[in-house]
Amino acid sequence: MTHTGTLLQSQLEFLRLLTLPRHALCVGSGGPDSASVNWLHNADIASVTLIDAEEAVIQSLASVSAGKPTRRLRHEVVGPHSGAVDFHVAQLASESGLIEPESLHPVWPNLRLRQTQVREAVSLGELLDQQDIEADWLFIDCLPAAALLENARIAGRNISVVMARCLQADKASMVSGADLDAVDRVLVEAGFRRLSTLPERNPAVCCALYAKEISPTHPKVAPLTAAAAQASKVREEGLRNRIEFAEQQARSMAQDLESRVEQLAASAKLARELVEQRYALERQHRDLQHELTLKEQRVLDLQNEVATLQARAEAISAEHTRSLGEAAQARDRFSQLATQRQDQIKSLEQQLAQLKERLATSDRTNLMLRAEADKAESQIALIRDFLLQEPRR
Numbered sequence: 001m002t003h004t005g006t007l008l009q010s011q012l013e014f015l016r017l018l019t020l021p022r023h024a025l026c027v028g029s030g031g032p033d034s035a036s037v038n039w040l041h042n043a044d045i046a047s048v049t050l051i052d053a054e055e056a057v058i059q060s061l062a063s064v065s066a067g068k069p070t071r072r073l074r075h076e077v078v079g080p081h082s083g084a085v086d087f088h089v090a091q092l093a094s095e096s097g098l099i100e101p102e103s104l105h106p107v108w109p110n111l112r113l114r115q116t117q118v119r120e121a122v123s124l125g126e127l128l129d130q131q132d133i134e135a136d137w138l139f140i141d142c143l144p145a146a147a148l149l150e151n152a153r154i155a156g157r158n159i160s161v162v163m164a165r166c167l168q169a170d171k172a173s174m175v176s177g178a179d180l181d182a183v184d185r186v187l188v189e190a191g192f193r194r195l196s197t198l199p200e201r202n203p204a205v206c207c208a209l210y211a212k213e214i215s216p217t218h219p220k221v222a223p224l225t226a227a228a229a230q231a232s233k234v235r236e237e238g239l240r241n242r243i244e245f246a247e248q249q250a251r252s253m254a255q256d257l258e259s260r261v262e263q264l265a266a267s268a269k270l271a272r273e274l275v276e277q278r279y280a281l282e283r284q285h286r287d288l289q290h291e292l293t294l295k296e297q298r299v300l301d302l303q304n305e306v307a308t309l310q311a312r313a314e315a316i317s318a319e320h321t322r323s324l325g326e327a328a329q330a331r332d333r334f335s336q337l338a339t340q341r342q343d344q345i346k347s348l349e350q351q352l353a354q355l356k357e358r359l360a361t362s363d364r365t366n367l368m369l370r371a372e373a374d375k376a377e378s379q380i381a382l383i384r385d386f387l388l389q390e391p392r393r
Helices: 003-019 035-042 055-065 124-129 145-150 180-189 221-389
Strands: 023-027 047-052 071-075 077-079 083-090 113-123 137-140 161-167 192-199 205-212
Touching (some): 003 161, 145 161, 145 180, 180 192
Parallel strands (some): 023 137, 137 161
Antiparallel strands (some): 161 205, 192 205
C-alpha cells in the first residue's frame, strides 16, 4: 500500500473513533486494492454498502467479502440524475464512468475509450433515501463527485463524514463537477469542512476528506470534550513516562557511548599503527617489486646475451665444421696435386735424363761433325789452293 493510502486509513480510523459511524456507503468502490475499500472491509463499522458499475469489480469484492454479511455489494450506476446515462468503458478500468476518456487527457494523456454503454442510473439522492442505506458516512470514490453530491441534499441528512475523489483545479478545465473547488463549494454549503487532501499516484488526482461541523450544543460534543480531556491527561502521563524512560535511556546510552569512545580511541590508535605498518609494508613491497623488476630485466638481458652467444657458438661451430670440410678437401686436393707433381717431377727427370743423354749424344755428334767439318775445310782449302795454282802454269 502507498504512503497516501496508509495516511488516509489512519485519518479514517481517527474519525471513526470520534464519530462512531453505524453505516458507510461507498459509491464507485473500485477493486479490493483501493485504500478506502480495504479500510471499510476491516473497520469496526456495523454496516457497509459497496456500489460499483462494473460487474468484474463486484465479483472481485465478493471474493474478499465472503463470510462478512454486514458488507453488502450492489451492481449499479450512480449518476447526477436517475434515468438512462452513457457509461464510458475505458482501457483503464478504474477510470470507466460517466466522463468521456478524452476529457481526462490532461490527467491521463493515453487514456482511450473502449466502448460506450447506455445504462440505467440511480441518483445519489434516491440512493440515500432508501431505507436499507441510512448512511452516516459517504465515500464518493469516482468522478464527478460534485455532480453526484449537488442534488443529493447532503445538508439535511445524518452524514458526518464525506470522502470524495477529485481532480486538481488546473487539470479539471474540461470536466464539469469533478474538480476539488466544485466539491468544496457543494460540501461547504452543506456545513462540511475539508480536513485533508491526499494526492493519489497521479498527482493530478486527489482524495479529499470532509467532516460536518458540529455545534457546541450538539449532544456528542460534551462526551467528546471529556474524552479529549481524558486523552490529553493520558497523553501527558504517557509523555512524562516516556521522558523519564528517555532520560534513563540517554544516561545508559551516554555511559555506553563513553565506553565505546574509549574503545574507539584504542581502536583508532591501533588503526593508526596498522596504517603505518601497512604503509611501511607497501613501501617495502614497492622496493622489492622494483628490485625484482631490475632482477627480471637483468635475467632477460643475460638470457638475450646467452642466446646471442649460443647463436655465435653455433655459427662458429658451423664455420669450423665448414672449415674442416674445406681443409679436408684442400688436403685431398694437395695430396692429389703432390702426387701429380711427383709424377711430373719423375717424368721431367726422365725427360731430363733423356735430354742429357741426347745432349751427350749430340755433343759427340757435334764433335764428330766438327772434326769432319775441319777435315772438309782443310780439303776445301787444299782444293782452293790447287785451283788457284792451276792457271799459273
